[in-house]
Amino acid sequence: MENTAPQLFKITFDGIEIEVPPGTTIMQAARQLGPHYAPPAMCYYEPLKGTGGKCRACLVKVTAGSAKDPRPMPKLVPSCITTVQDGMVVENTTNESVLETRRGIVEFLLINHPLDCPVCDQAGECHLQDFAFEHGRVTTRYEEERRTFEKHDIGPYVQLHMTRCILCYRCVFTADQITNKRVHGVMNRGDHAEISTYIEKAIDNDFSGNVIDVCPVGALTDKTYRFKSRVWFSKPVEAHCDCEKCSGNVTLWYRGDEVIRVTARKNEWGEVKEFICNTCRFERKKTSDWTIEGPTKISRHSVIMANKYRADLKKPAFGLKVAEAQYKQIDDSRPYITDGTTIRELSKENNAKANQRSLAENN
Amino acid sequence: MQLTNRSKQVSNKQMTFAERIYLPAIATGLGITIKHFFQKKVTIQYPEVKQFLGPVFRGRHVLKRDEQGRERCTACGLCAVACPAEAISMVAAEREKGEEKLYREEKYAAVYEINMLRCIFCGLCEEACPKQAIYLRHDEFVPVFTERDQVIWGKDLLAENMNNRYLRKAWTKEEAREQDLKGVEAEPRTQL
Numbered sequence: 001m002e003n004t005a006p007q008l009f010k011i012t013f014d015g016i017e018i019e020v021p022p023g024t025t026i027m028q029a030a031r032q033l034g035p036h037y038a039p040p041a042m043c044y045y046e047p048l049k050g051t052g053g054k055c056r057a058c059l060v061k062v063t064a065g066s067a068k069d070p071r072p073m074p075k076l077v078p079s080c081i082t083t084v085q086d087g088m089v090v091e092n093t094t095n096e097s098v099l100e101t102r103r104g105i106v107e108f109l110l111i112n113h114p115l116d117c118p119v120c121d122q123a124g125e126c127h128l129q130d131f132a133f134e135h136g137r138v139t140t141r142y143e144e145e146r147r148t149f150e151k152h153d154i155g156p157y158v159q160l161h162m163t164r165c166i167l168c169y170r171c172v173f174t175a176d177q178i179t180n181k182r183v184h185g186v187m188n189r190g191d192h193a194e195i196s197t198y199i200e201k202a203i204d205n206d207f208s209g210n211v212i213d214v215c216p217v218g219a220l221t222d223k224t225y226r227f228k229s230r231v232w233f234s235k236p237v238e239a240h241c242d243c244e245k246c247s248g249n250v251t252l253w254y255r256g257d258e259v260i261r262v263t264a265r266k267n268e269w270g271e272v273k274e275f276i277c278n279t280c281r282f283e284r285k286k287t288s289d290w291t292i293e294g295p296t297k298i299s300r301h302s303v304i305m306a307n308k309y310r311a312d313l314k315k316p317a318f319g320l321k322v323a324e325a326q327y328k329q330i331d332d333s334r335p336y337i338t339d340g341t342t343i344r345e346l347s348k349e350n351n352a353k354a355n356q357r358s359l360a361e362n363n
Numbered sequence: 364m365q366l367t368n369r370s371k372q373v374s375n376k377q378m379t380f381a382e383r384i385y386l387p388a389i390a391t392g393l394g395i396t397i398k399h400f401f402q403k404k405v406t407i408q409y410p411e412v413k414q415f416l417g418p419v420f421r422g423r424h425v426l427k428r429d430e431q432g433r434e435r436c437t438a439c440g441l442c443a444v445a446c447p448a449e450a451i452s453m454v455a456a457e458r459e460k461g462e463e464k465l466y467r468e469e470k471y472a473a474v475y476e477i478n479m480l481r482c483i484f485c486g487l488c489e490e491a492c493p494k495q496a497i498y499l500r501h502d503e504f505v506p507v508f509t510e511r512d513q514v515i516w517g518k519d520l521l522a523e524n525m526n527n528r529y530l531r532k533a534w535t536k537e538e539a540r541e542q543d544l545k546g547v548e549a550e551p552r553t554q555l
Contacts (some may be wrong), residue, residue, distance in 0.1 A: 118439030118493050119470045139375050227455045227470050230440035306444045343454050347473030350518055351465070358524040 009086040014094050026079035026090055027058055034266055039092050040102075040131050042109070044080035046271055051173050053081035054290045056105050057131060057165065061098050064089035068109065076101055099135070106136035112147045112191070113217070114163050117297035120190065122145070122218030124231035124303045127270060128166060147191060157209060157223050157282050162194050165219040171211040174278035178275070195219075206245050209281040213264050213272045224282055227263040228340075229253075232306045234260055239334050241289055245277035251296055252287075256336075259285045265296075379491050418532055418539075421484045421499035424477055425529050426521040427554065429467055434522065436494035442488035444498055451488060452479035468494075477516045487513035495554065500529055528553050 007018040018341040020029045030038040031262025044052035117123040148160035172185030187196040211220045234253040241248045253261040264272040427435050438455035456473035458466045530551035533539035
Protein backbone atom coordinates (compact mmCIF):
# COMPACT_ATOMS: atom_id res chain seq x y z
CA MET A 1 0.00 0.00 0.00
CA GLU A 2 1.20 3.47 -0.85
CA ASN A 3 2.24 5.79 1.90
CA THR A 4 -0.14 8.75 1.72
CA ALA A 5 1.61 10.77 4.42
CA PRO A 6 3.46 13.67 2.79
CA GLN A 7 7.13 13.12 2.28
CA LEU A 8 9.21 15.42 4.46
CA PHE A 9 11.85 17.51 2.74
CA LYS A 10 15.23 17.68 4.35
CA ILE A 11 16.94 21.06 4.05
CA THR A 12 20.11 22.51 5.52
CA PHE A 13 19.77 26.02 6.89
CA ASP A 14 23.01 27.66 8.05
CA GLY A 15 24.48 24.20 8.55
CA ILE A 16 21.50 22.93 10.58
CA GLU A 17 19.47 20.10 9.11
CA ILE A 18 15.71 20.37 9.44
CA GLU A 19 12.80 18.39 8.01
CA VAL A 20 9.79 20.29 6.79
CA PRO A 21 6.67 19.35 4.78
CA PRO A 22 6.63 20.25 1.05
CA GLY A 23 5.26 23.70 0.28
CA THR A 24 6.95 25.27 3.26
CA THR A 25 8.86 28.43 2.48
CA ILE A 26 12.46 28.87 3.53
CA MET A 27 11.33 31.59 5.96
CA GLN A 28 8.84 29.29 7.70
CA ALA A 29 11.44 26.54 7.95
CA ALA A 30 13.96 28.97 9.44
CA ARG A 31 11.40 30.25 11.91
CA GLN A 32 11.05 26.73 13.26
CA LEU A 33 14.69 26.99 14.30
CA GLY A 34 14.02 30.12 16.34
CA PRO A 35 14.43 33.88 16.25
CA HIS A 36 18.19 33.68 16.26
CA TYR A 37 18.24 31.95 12.88
CA ALA A 38 15.24 33.34 11.02
CA PRO A 39 15.98 36.01 8.41
CA PRO A 40 14.46 39.43 9.09
CA ALA A 41 11.13 40.25 7.48
CA MET A 42 9.73 43.68 6.77
CA CYS A 43 6.85 42.89 4.41
CA TYR A 44 6.14 39.22 5.03
CA TYR A 45 3.32 38.70 7.53
CA GLU A 46 2.36 35.13 8.14
CA PRO A 47 -1.30 35.62 9.13
CA LEU A 48 -2.01 37.63 5.98
CA LYS A 49 -2.33 35.75 2.72
CA GLY A 50 -0.20 36.94 -0.16
CA THR A 51 2.32 39.03 1.76
CA GLY A 52 6.02 38.82 1.15
CA GLY A 53 8.47 39.34 -1.67
CA LYS A 54 8.36 43.15 -1.55
CA CYS A 55 11.08 44.39 0.73
CA ARG A 56 13.97 42.00 0.04
CA ALA A 57 15.04 42.09 3.68
CA CYS A 58 14.92 38.31 3.91
CA LEU A 59 17.21 37.49 0.97
CA VAL A 60 19.21 34.30 1.46
CA LYS A 61 21.76 32.39 -0.60
CA VAL A 62 20.75 28.96 -1.88
CA THR A 63 23.99 27.08 -2.47
CA ALA A 64 22.28 23.88 -3.63
CA GLY A 65 18.86 24.00 -5.26
CA SER A 66 17.82 20.44 -4.42
CA ALA A 67 19.16 16.91 -4.09
CA LYS A 68 18.29 16.17 -7.75
CA ASP A 69 19.77 19.38 -9.09
CA PRO A 70 22.45 20.57 -6.67
CA ARG A 71 23.42 23.65 -8.69
CA PRO A 72 23.31 26.85 -6.63
CA MET A 73 20.67 29.43 -7.45
CA PRO A 74 22.33 32.23 -9.42
CA LYS A 75 20.95 35.10 -7.36
CA LEU A 76 19.95 35.60 -3.75
CA VAL A 77 16.33 34.56 -3.26
CA PRO A 78 13.66 36.07 -0.98
CA SER A 79 13.17 33.40 1.65
CA CYS A 80 9.59 34.36 2.45
CA ILE A 81 8.20 33.32 -0.96
CA THR A 82 10.66 30.63 -2.03
CA THR A 83 9.45 27.13 -1.22
CA VAL A 84 11.91 24.49 -0.11
CA GLN A 85 13.13 21.60 -2.24
CA ASP A 86 14.38 18.31 -0.90
CA GLY A 87 18.10 18.58 -0.17
CA MET A 88 18.20 22.35 -0.43
CA VAL A 89 21.17 24.06 1.23
CA VAL A 90 20.50 27.61 2.40
CA GLU A 91 22.96 30.08 3.83
CA ASN A 92 21.74 33.04 5.81
CA THR A 93 24.14 34.66 8.26
CA THR A 94 26.97 32.33 7.30
CA ASN A 95 27.20 33.91 3.86
CA GLU A 96 29.04 37.21 3.61
CA SER A 97 27.23 38.24 0.41
CA VAL A 98 23.87 37.92 2.18
CA LEU A 99 24.99 40.21 4.99
CA GLU A 100 26.48 42.69 2.55
CA THR A 101 23.25 42.70 0.53
CA ARG A 102 21.23 43.29 3.69
CA ARG A 103 23.32 46.35 4.44
CA GLY A 104 22.38 47.57 1.00
CA ILE A 105 18.71 46.76 1.53
CA VAL A 106 18.69 48.80 4.74
CA GLU A 107 20.12 51.72 2.85
CA PHE A 108 17.51 51.38 0.13
CA LEU A 109 14.66 51.21 2.65
CA LEU A 110 16.02 54.27 4.42
CA ILE A 111 16.43 56.33 1.25
CA ASN A 112 13.03 57.91 1.62
CA HIS A 113 12.39 57.11 5.24
CA PRO A 114 12.66 60.23 7.39
CA LEU A 115 14.99 59.81 10.35
CA ASP A 116 12.44 61.24 12.75
CA CYS A 117 12.50 58.42 15.29
CA PRO A 118 12.53 60.90 18.20
CA VAL A 119 9.16 62.16 17.03
CA CYS A 120 7.67 58.91 15.74
CA ASP A 121 5.28 56.99 17.98
CA GLN A 122 6.50 53.66 16.63
CA ALA A 123 10.05 54.13 17.92
CA GLY A 124 10.99 51.25 20.20
CA GLU A 125 8.74 48.73 18.49
CA CYS A 126 9.60 49.60 14.91
CA HIS A 127 10.74 46.74 12.71
CA LEU A 128 12.71 49.04 10.46
CA GLN A 129 14.54 50.43 13.48
CA ASP A 130 15.47 46.91 14.60
CA PHE A 131 16.42 45.90 11.08
CA ALA A 132 18.61 48.95 10.56
CA PHE A 133 20.17 48.54 13.99
CA GLU A 134 21.09 44.92 13.37
CA HIS A 135 22.02 45.00 9.72
CA GLY A 136 22.58 48.58 8.65
CA ARG A 137 25.55 50.88 8.69
CA VAL A 138 26.03 53.56 11.32
CA THR A 139 25.89 56.64 9.15
CA THR A 140 23.84 57.65 6.17
CA ARG A 141 25.36 58.27 2.76
CA TYR A 142 22.18 59.76 1.35
CA GLU A 143 22.38 63.45 0.59
CA GLU A 144 19.47 64.05 -1.73
CA GLU A 145 16.06 65.41 -0.86
CA ARG A 146 13.76 62.79 0.62
CA ARG A 147 10.26 62.42 -0.73
CA THR A 148 7.68 63.99 1.55
CA PHE A 149 3.92 63.84 1.85
CA GLU A 150 1.33 65.63 3.91
CA LYS A 151 -0.01 63.80 6.95
CA HIS A 152 -3.32 62.24 6.12
CA ASP A 153 -6.16 61.31 8.45
CA ILE A 154 -7.79 58.01 7.60
CA GLY A 155 -10.96 58.07 9.59
CA PRO A 156 -11.18 59.35 13.14
CA TYR A 157 -8.65 56.96 14.64
CA VAL A 158 -5.85 56.29 12.18
CA GLN A 159 -3.29 58.68 10.77
CA LEU A 160 -1.22 57.96 7.68
CA HIS A 161 2.31 59.39 7.50
CA MET A 162 3.08 58.48 3.93
CA THR A 163 6.59 59.88 4.36
CA ARG A 164 7.48 57.02 6.67
CA CYS A 165 5.92 54.29 4.51
CA ILE A 166 8.23 51.62 3.11
CA LEU A 167 5.54 50.19 0.81
CA CYS A 168 5.42 46.75 2.37
CA TYR A 169 1.75 46.36 1.32
CA ARG A 170 0.83 44.77 4.66
CA CYS A 171 -1.96 47.28 5.32
CA VAL A 172 -3.23 46.80 1.80
CA PHE A 173 -3.51 43.06 2.35
CA THR A 174 -5.17 43.67 5.72
CA ALA A 175 -7.71 46.00 4.15
CA ASP A 176 -8.18 43.55 1.31
CA GLN A 177 -8.78 40.60 3.59
CA ILE A 178 -11.10 42.28 6.08
CA THR A 179 -13.29 44.10 3.58
CA ASN A 180 -15.14 43.04 0.47
CA LYS A 181 -13.29 42.95 -2.78
CA ARG A 182 -11.23 45.86 -3.93
CA VAL A 183 -8.30 45.31 -6.20
CA HIS A 184 -5.58 47.85 -5.72
CA GLY A 185 -4.20 49.75 -2.74
CA VAL A 186 -1.10 51.49 -3.95
CA MET A 187 -1.20 54.28 -6.52
CA ASN A 188 1.55 55.24 -8.97
CA ARG A 189 4.86 53.50 -9.37
CA GLY A 190 8.42 53.60 -8.15
CA ASP A 191 9.35 56.66 -6.20
CA HIS A 192 5.86 58.11 -6.56
CA ALA A 193 4.06 55.07 -5.20
CA GLU A 194 1.80 55.83 -2.28
CA ILE A 195 -0.84 54.11 -0.21
CA SER A 196 -4.05 55.34 -1.76
CA THR A 197 -7.46 56.12 -0.37
CA TYR A 198 -8.27 52.48 -0.80
CA ILE A 199 -7.59 51.68 2.84
CA GLU A 200 -9.47 54.82 3.76
CA LYS A 201 -12.54 53.18 2.27
CA ALA A 202 -12.00 50.20 4.53
CA ILE A 203 -12.12 52.42 7.58
CA ASP A 204 -15.79 51.91 8.36
CA ASN A 205 -14.93 48.28 8.87
CA ASP A 206 -14.79 47.13 12.48
CA PHE A 207 -11.33 45.69 12.09
CA SER A 208 -9.68 48.58 10.28
CA GLY A 209 -7.60 49.53 13.34
CA ASN A 210 -5.46 46.49 12.73
CA VAL A 211 -3.58 48.30 9.98
CA ILE A 212 -1.81 50.11 12.86
CA ASP A 213 -0.49 46.87 14.35
CA VAL A 214 0.36 45.44 10.97
CA CYS A 215 2.44 48.43 9.86
CA PRO A 216 6.14 47.65 10.46
CA VAL A 217 7.04 51.35 10.66
CA GLY A 218 5.24 54.40 12.00
CA ALA A 219 3.34 55.13 8.81
CA LEU A 220 -0.03 54.13 10.20
CA THR A 221 -0.44 55.26 13.77
CA ASP A 222 -3.13 55.39 16.40
CA LYS A 223 -4.50 58.92 16.65
CA THR A 224 -5.76 58.32 20.16
CA TYR A 225 -2.18 57.49 21.17
CA ARG A 226 -0.47 60.23 19.17
CA PHE A 227 2.41 61.72 21.19
CA LYS A 228 0.87 60.43 24.42
CA SER A 229 3.90 58.47 25.49
CA ARG A 230 6.87 56.43 24.33
CA VAL A 231 6.65 52.65 24.30
CA TRP A 232 9.30 52.34 27.01
CA PHE A 233 7.35 54.56 29.40
CA SER A 234 4.32 52.33 29.16
CA LYS A 235 3.83 48.92 30.68
CA PRO A 236 2.22 46.18 28.60
CA VAL A 237 -0.34 43.97 30.30
CA GLU A 238 -2.27 41.09 28.80
CA ALA A 239 -6.02 41.38 29.18
CA HIS A 240 -9.24 40.09 27.69
CA CYS A 241 -12.88 41.02 27.56
CA ASP A 242 -16.12 39.56 26.27
CA CYS A 243 -16.36 41.09 22.86
CA GLU A 244 -19.02 39.99 20.41
CA LYS A 245 -16.96 41.11 17.41
CA CYS A 246 -13.50 39.74 18.13
CA SER A 247 -11.64 37.38 20.42
CA GLY A 248 -11.15 40.16 22.97
CA ASN A 249 -7.55 39.16 23.66
CA VAL A 250 -5.46 42.30 23.75
CA THR A 251 -2.41 43.97 25.25
CA LEU A 252 -3.11 47.03 27.36
CA TRP A 253 -0.36 49.65 27.59
CA TYR A 254 -0.44 51.38 30.93
CA ARG A 255 1.17 54.60 31.99
CA GLY A 256 0.60 54.91 35.69
CA ASP A 257 -2.99 53.81 36.27
CA GLU A 258 -4.13 54.90 32.87
CA VAL A 259 -4.60 52.72 29.80
CA ILE A 260 -3.07 54.83 27.07
CA ARG A 261 -3.22 52.31 24.28
CA VAL A 262 -4.79 48.99 23.37
CA THR A 263 -3.14 46.76 20.79
CA ALA A 264 -3.57 43.21 19.62
CA ARG A 265 -1.17 40.64 21.02
CA LYS A 266 1.95 40.16 19.01
CA ASN A 267 3.92 36.93 18.86
CA GLU A 268 7.70 36.61 18.83
CA TRP A 269 7.81 37.64 15.16
CA GLY A 270 5.86 40.81 15.90
CA GLU A 271 2.83 39.37 14.13
CA VAL A 272 -0.76 39.59 15.24
CA LYS A 273 -2.57 36.25 15.18
CA GLU A 274 -5.91 37.45 16.50
CA PHE A 275 -7.05 40.73 15.02
CA ILE A 276 -9.09 42.87 17.38
CA CYS A 277 -12.03 45.12 16.65
CA ASN A 278 -12.08 48.91 16.76
CA THR A 279 -14.31 49.02 19.84
CA CYS A 280 -11.71 47.11 21.83
CA ARG A 281 -8.84 49.12 20.40
CA PHE A 282 -10.12 52.67 20.57
CA GLU A 283 -13.00 52.81 23.00
CA ARG A 284 -12.29 50.46 25.89
CA LYS A 285 -9.64 52.47 27.68
CA LYS A 286 -10.59 51.84 31.26
CA THR A 287 -9.22 49.11 33.49
CA SER A 288 -12.79 48.22 34.47
CA ASP A 289 -13.51 47.17 30.87
CA TRP A 290 -10.94 44.39 31.02
CA THR A 291 -9.98 41.26 32.87
CA ILE A 292 -6.24 41.50 33.50
CA GLU A 293 -4.23 38.34 32.93
CA GLY A 294 -0.77 39.58 33.85
CA PRO A 295 2.24 41.40 32.46
CA THR A 296 3.20 40.69 28.86
CA LYS A 297 6.33 38.62 28.54
CA ILE A 298 8.88 40.69 26.71
CA SER A 299 12.57 40.01 26.32
CA ARG A 300 14.44 41.92 28.98
CA HIS A 301 16.78 43.23 26.33
CA SER A 302 13.93 45.05 24.66
CA VAL A 303 13.70 48.78 25.25
CA ILE A 304 10.11 48.24 26.35
CA MET A 305 11.46 46.59 29.50
CA ALA A 306 13.79 49.49 30.32
CA ASN A 307 13.33 50.85 33.84
CA LYS A 308 10.81 48.18 34.78
CA TYR A 309 11.09 45.85 37.70
CA ARG A 310 9.64 42.42 38.17
CA ALA A 311 6.83 42.03 40.66
CA ASP A 312 8.51 38.98 42.19
CA LEU A 313 11.72 40.88 42.79
CA LYS A 314 13.08 40.05 46.26
CA LYS A 315 12.85 43.12 48.43
CA PRO A 316 15.04 43.55 51.51
CA ALA A 317 12.77 42.73 54.45
CA PHE A 318 14.77 44.68 57.01
CA GLY A 319 14.90 47.82 54.90
CA LEU A 320 11.15 47.66 54.35
CA LYS A 321 10.53 47.30 58.09
CA VAL A 322 12.73 50.31 58.85
CA ALA A 323 10.96 52.32 56.18
CA GLU A 324 7.58 51.35 57.60
CA ALA A 325 8.61 52.28 61.14
CA GLN A 326 9.96 55.64 60.02
CA TYR A 327 7.14 56.48 57.64
CA LYS A 328 5.75 59.94 58.00
CA GLN A 329 2.84 61.33 56.04
CA ILE A 330 4.00 64.34 54.07
CA ASP A 331 1.92 67.09 52.62
CA ASP A 332 2.33 66.35 48.95
CA SER A 333 -0.22 68.66 47.47
CA ARG A 334 1.51 68.71 44.12
CA PRO A 335 -1.23 67.35 41.85
CA TYR A 336 -0.69 64.34 39.64
CA ILE A 337 -2.21 65.36 36.35
CA THR A 338 -2.81 63.02 33.47
CA ASP A 339 -5.50 64.94 31.64
CA GLY A 340 -4.16 66.10 28.29
CA THR A 341 -5.88 69.49 28.06
CA THR A 342 -4.90 70.45 31.61
CA ILE A 343 -1.30 69.52 30.86
CA ARG A 344 -1.39 71.65 27.76
CA GLU A 345 -2.83 74.61 29.65
CA LEU A 346 -0.24 74.24 32.40
CA SER A 347 2.53 73.82 29.88
CA LYS A 348 1.50 77.04 28.18
CA GLU A 349 1.78 78.81 31.50
CA ASN A 350 5.08 77.16 32.26
CA ASN A 351 6.45 77.88 28.81
CA ALA A 352 5.31 81.48 29.00
CA LYS A 353 7.37 81.74 32.17
CA ALA A 354 10.34 80.07 30.50
CA ASN A 355 10.07 82.32 27.47
CA GLN A 356 9.71 85.41 29.58
CA ARG A 357 12.90 84.54 31.41
CA SER A 358 14.93 83.62 28.40
CA LEU A 359 13.48 85.32 25.34
CA ALA A 360 11.88 88.51 26.64
CA GLU A 361 14.68 91.03 26.18
CA ASN A 362 15.43 89.69 22.74
CA ASN A 363 12.18 90.91 21.24
CA MET B 364 60.19 39.10 63.71
CA GLN B 365 60.28 42.07 61.40
CA LEU B 366 57.09 42.57 59.42
CA THR B 367 57.96 45.81 57.67
CA ASN B 368 61.08 47.87 57.30
CA ARG B 369 59.34 50.93 58.71
CA SER B 370 59.97 50.04 62.37
CA LYS B 371 61.78 52.69 64.36
CA GLN B 372 64.21 52.36 67.17
CA VAL B 373 62.83 54.13 70.27
CA SER B 374 65.28 55.86 72.53
CA ASN B 375 64.77 56.80 76.18
CA LYS B 376 67.59 59.31 76.14
CA GLN B 377 67.28 62.13 78.71
CA MET B 378 66.51 65.54 77.11
CA THR B 379 69.05 68.31 77.52
CA PHE B 380 68.15 71.54 79.39
CA ALA B 381 67.73 73.47 76.16
CA GLU B 382 65.31 70.88 74.92
CA ARG B 383 63.47 70.77 78.23
CA ILE B 384 62.50 74.47 78.26
CA TYR B 385 60.83 73.99 74.81
CA LEU B 386 61.35 77.62 73.80
CA PRO B 387 63.50 76.89 70.72
CA ALA B 388 60.94 74.36 69.57
CA ILE B 389 58.07 76.84 70.02
CA ALA B 390 60.02 79.48 68.12
CA THR B 391 60.63 77.05 65.26
CA GLY B 392 56.94 76.18 65.17
CA LEU B 393 55.89 79.83 65.15
CA GLY B 394 58.42 80.44 62.42
CA ILE B 395 56.72 77.85 60.23
CA THR B 396 53.31 79.38 60.93
CA ILE B 397 54.47 82.91 60.18
CA LYS B 398 56.18 81.74 56.99
CA HIS B 399 52.76 80.66 55.65
CA PHE B 400 51.33 84.18 56.09
CA PHE B 401 53.53 85.31 53.24
CA GLN B 402 53.00 82.36 50.97
CA LYS B 403 50.40 81.96 48.26
CA LYS B 404 47.12 80.71 49.77
CA VAL B 405 46.00 77.25 48.75
CA THR B 406 42.35 77.82 49.67
CA ILE B 407 39.79 80.02 47.95
CA GLN B 408 36.89 81.90 49.55
CA TYR B 409 34.34 79.50 48.09
CA PRO B 410 30.93 81.11 47.84
CA GLU B 411 32.40 84.47 46.83
CA VAL B 412 35.19 83.12 44.66
CA LYS B 413 34.58 80.17 42.39
CA GLN B 414 37.14 78.00 40.75
CA PHE B 415 36.98 76.93 37.14
CA LEU B 416 36.29 73.22 37.32
CA GLY B 417 37.36 72.40 33.82
CA PRO B 418 35.52 72.14 30.54
CA VAL B 419 34.14 68.67 31.27
CA PHE B 420 32.53 69.40 34.64
CA ARG B 421 28.91 68.35 34.79
CA GLY B 422 26.83 70.92 36.62
CA ARG B 423 23.23 71.92 36.22
CA HIS B 424 21.14 71.03 33.22
CA VAL B 425 20.16 73.34 30.43
CA LEU B 426 17.53 72.74 27.75
CA LYS B 427 19.08 74.25 24.66
CA ARG B 428 17.39 76.49 22.17
CA ASP B 429 18.57 76.89 18.62
CA GLU B 430 19.78 80.09 16.96
CA GLN B 431 16.22 81.28 16.46
CA GLY B 432 15.28 80.65 20.06
CA ARG B 433 13.24 77.53 19.33
CA GLU B 434 13.42 74.68 21.78
CA ARG B 435 15.40 71.77 20.46
CA CYS B 436 13.82 69.15 22.71
CA THR B 437 11.27 66.94 20.99
CA ALA B 438 10.31 64.86 24.04
CA CYS B 439 11.61 61.62 22.58
CA GLY B 440 12.21 60.21 26.04
CA LEU B 441 15.70 58.88 25.39
CA CYS B 442 17.18 60.93 28.25
CA ALA B 443 14.56 59.58 30.61
CA VAL B 444 15.21 55.99 29.59
CA ALA B 445 18.97 56.48 29.76
CA CYS B 446 18.81 58.08 33.20
CA PRO B 447 20.02 55.56 35.78
CA ALA B 448 18.44 57.50 38.61
CA GLU B 449 15.09 57.96 36.82
CA ALA B 450 15.21 61.66 37.54
CA ILE B 451 13.73 62.88 34.27
CA SER B 452 10.06 62.86 33.35
CA MET B 453 8.23 64.49 30.52
CA VAL B 454 4.92 64.88 28.81
CA ALA B 455 4.90 65.43 25.08
CA ALA B 456 2.52 67.59 23.13
CA GLU B 457 1.94 68.35 19.49
CA ARG B 458 3.01 71.72 18.18
CA GLU B 459 0.08 73.77 17.04
CA LYS B 460 -0.11 76.30 14.25
CA GLY B 461 1.58 79.53 15.25
CA GLU B 462 4.03 77.91 17.62
CA GLU B 463 6.70 77.29 14.99
CA LYS B 464 8.82 80.03 16.51
CA LEU B 465 8.87 78.31 19.87
CA TYR B 466 9.47 74.69 19.00
CA ARG B 467 11.73 73.18 16.38
CA GLU B 468 9.91 69.91 15.76
CA GLU B 469 6.28 68.96 15.42
CA LYS B 470 6.40 67.43 18.87
CA TYR B 471 7.72 69.16 21.96
CA ALA B 472 7.96 68.63 25.68
CA ALA B 473 4.97 70.28 27.30
CA VAL B 474 6.34 69.30 30.67
CA TYR B 475 9.99 68.50 31.25
CA GLU B 476 11.03 67.94 34.81
CA ILE B 477 14.26 66.90 36.45
CA ASN B 478 14.28 65.85 40.06
CA MET B 479 17.52 67.36 41.28
CA LEU B 480 17.53 65.17 44.38
CA ARG B 481 17.54 62.10 42.20
CA CYS B 482 19.97 63.33 39.57
CA ILE B 483 23.48 61.98 39.96
CA PHE B 484 24.97 64.24 37.26
CA CYS B 485 26.31 61.35 35.25
CA GLY B 486 25.67 63.04 31.92
CA LEU B 487 24.01 60.04 30.27
CA CYS B 488 21.04 62.22 29.28
CA GLU B 489 23.42 64.47 27.38
CA GLU B 490 24.87 61.48 25.58
CA ALA B 491 21.50 59.96 24.79
CA CYS B 492 19.96 63.12 23.35
CA PRO B 493 19.57 62.83 19.56
CA LYS B 494 18.60 66.48 19.19
CA GLN B 495 21.45 68.05 21.17
CA ALA B 496 18.86 69.55 23.45
CA ILE B 497 20.00 68.74 26.95
CA TYR B 498 23.44 69.56 28.32
CA LEU B 499 24.98 69.71 31.76
CA ARG B 500 26.57 73.10 32.20
CA HIS B 501 30.23 73.11 33.07
CA ASP B 502 30.05 76.57 34.61
CA GLU B 503 27.02 76.43 36.90
CA PHE B 504 25.91 74.26 39.79
CA VAL B 505 22.48 73.36 41.00
CA PRO B 506 22.05 75.89 43.79
CA VAL B 507 21.48 74.63 47.31
CA PHE B 508 17.80 74.20 47.99
CA THR B 509 15.98 74.63 51.24
CA GLU B 510 12.37 74.02 50.23
CA ARG B 511 10.84 70.89 48.82
CA ASP B 512 9.31 72.68 45.85
CA GLN B 513 12.74 73.87 44.72
CA VAL B 514 13.84 70.31 44.06
CA ILE B 515 11.93 69.53 40.90
CA TRP B 516 13.08 71.77 38.11
CA GLY B 517 10.62 72.50 35.37
CA LYS B 518 11.18 74.03 31.99
CA ASP B 519 11.07 77.56 33.39
CA LEU B 520 14.40 76.90 35.11
CA LEU B 521 15.88 74.53 32.55
CA ALA B 522 15.25 76.35 29.27
CA GLU B 523 18.24 78.25 27.97
CA ASN B 524 18.32 82.00 28.41
CA MET B 525 18.69 83.56 24.97
CA ASN B 526 20.22 86.74 26.42
CA ASN B 527 22.88 84.82 28.26
CA ARG B 528 23.47 81.74 26.21
CA TYR B 529 25.49 78.81 27.38
CA LEU B 530 28.90 78.74 25.72
CA ARG B 531 31.17 75.75 25.30
CA LYS B 532 34.40 74.99 23.52
CA ALA B 533 33.24 71.67 22.19
CA TRP B 534 29.67 70.47 21.84
CA THR B 535 30.29 66.88 20.84
CA LYS B 536 32.80 64.22 21.78
CA GLU B 537 34.15 64.24 18.22
CA GLU B 538 34.74 67.96 18.38
CA ALA B 539 36.51 67.68 21.71
CA ARG B 540 38.72 64.87 20.41
CA GLU B 541 39.58 66.84 17.29
CA GLN B 542 40.59 69.82 19.38
CA ASP B 543 42.66 67.59 21.64
CA LEU B 544 44.49 66.09 18.68
CA LYS B 545 45.16 69.48 17.14
CA GLY B 546 46.20 70.86 20.51
CA VAL B 547 44.33 74.09 19.80
CA GLU B 548 42.04 75.70 22.33
CA ALA B 549 38.82 76.68 20.60
CA GLU B 550 36.85 79.77 21.48
CA PRO B 551 33.69 79.17 23.53
CA ARG B 552 30.64 79.46 21.31
CA THR B 553 26.92 78.73 21.37
CA GLN B 554 26.49 75.57 19.34
CA LEU B 555 27.76 73.65 16.33
